[in-house]
């Protein structure tokens with residue numbers, strides 16, 4: 001039986017960079033999740049009888065919200081729901097399932113790299129039929145709807161058993177519980193030379209993959225150990241836990257420090273280290289003795305993609321988010337292909353991918369992906385690296401240093417100030433905005449500002465415009481500082497400062513990154529008054 005339940009709006013259901021993210025207790029308020037899910041459905045048209053994909057990263061509260069979402073999909077007229085067994089689907093796997101089964105869209109439950117547990121983070125995101133995050137037009141409509149919603153629809157039914165693969169019906173709607181790994185693993189086999197990678201492992205190549213007790217565990221076990229023949233134990237922390245074992249499932253040098261230390265342990269280190277985040281869309285790549293920055297990784301993957309069967313015909317173009325370093329731009333220039341600069345967040349890549357303008361996309365926040373799905377894809381990046389290593393027969397260090405010798409090196413770092421007072425963070429950005437016009441031509445130390453603006457994106461496909469996407473300050477010689485506030489946090493504000501310097505001279509490619517950027521770091525402080533305004537002496541996280 002379908003119930004129409006009266007409800008009142010919550011004022012805070014504005015989707016951020018990647019869906020709605022809040023603390024679990026916020027989502028546990030009566031009707032909170034229901035209101036947002038109904039607001040999604042109310043913002044869509046013509047889905048009667050269509051298929052909806054539902055899955056999440058397995059974090060605390062995942063199962064409860066999946067039951068609600070299924071019952072609400074049935075009450076709202078969807079014809080079928082595809083749900084991952086146990087409620088599990090990594091974000092890239094969900095994107096693939098939406099595409100493969102021509103679903104109308106999907107609901108992904110995740111707060112990605114944010115911690116999980118009863119007092120930690122949860123999230124809900126809607127993806128459209130191309131498999132990608134809903135564009136701003138839809139997320140704006142969802143927010144508008146959430147502010148006036150007064151009823152939602154749900155069927156009165158007992159909870160479904162999501163742990164058995166097979167089909168059941170709820171109020172006339174079919175619910176298929178699917179293997180979350182199978183379709184995704186098959187796609188990876190199409191894209192990459194599994195034979196070559198298997199041979200590499202056969203030669204004794206040693207790899208460590210840290211699934212961080214998050215969603216990629218079952219995917220990595222199946223693909224890396226079972227299909228590619230890496231020894232058992234290669235994949236660590238492979239059981240997804242609702243609280244990720246109490247850790248931040250964020251594959252960066254702070255939260256994956258153990259892996260980093262192991263990779264830096266000299267000759268004893270494995271050949272290749274990798275990790276992914278809570279929902280499986282990010283990647284960390286570390287070679288023996290060398291961390292590969294995500295911006296460099298994007299450039300190197302783009303330059304070598306044609307070594308993998310899925311990209312043997314070459315790539316059509318590259319897109320990167322604005323704060324991502326310009327390393328990939330040099331690759332695009334050399335290949336004579338298009339290069340696009342978008343705002344932060346994967347939702348801005350969808351149009352470019354759909355239009356065939358780009359094949360590979362990436363963000364400095366450890367996100368890389370291609371036109372195989374419409375999300376960033378952690379394991380995809382790891383497998384493309386393995387494919388390149390297998391074909392080139394060189395180690396990561398050599399591949400990276402040769403890349404820098406050919407293209408120059410973009411020294412790059414991001415400084416995050418987390419849980420800063422929101423008013424202070426907004427004040428800092430407002431003060432920068434007010435200064436923008438006066439900056440060009442000024443000299444700060446040895447650096448001369450050539451341009452300063454608040455990044456606006458004009459989508460070349462649908463002509464939409466997205467403003468206020470980050471303060472850019474550009475200097476002579478290609479150096480750059482970017483300031484923006486995070487759109488994924490759940491408490492206070494997070495200030496991100498992105499710092500980049502281009503170094504063409506190969507004899508200066510082995511500097512320590514923070515040292516190589518020290519004058520820019522000091523300049524960021526003097527332009528933005530970070531210490532005084534945030535009350536912080538140092539960033540909380542440096543990546």
Ligand code: VG1
Nearest residue numbers: 017018112345346363365486487488
């Ligand atoms: C961050 C990253 C951004 C990424 C987003 C979602 O956003 O900077 O590059 O797309 O997280 O990633 P923000 O607004 O906090 O800077 V994930 O892995 O959370 O889906």
Ligand code: CO
Nearest residue numbers: 112113279281
């Ligand atoms: Co993620």
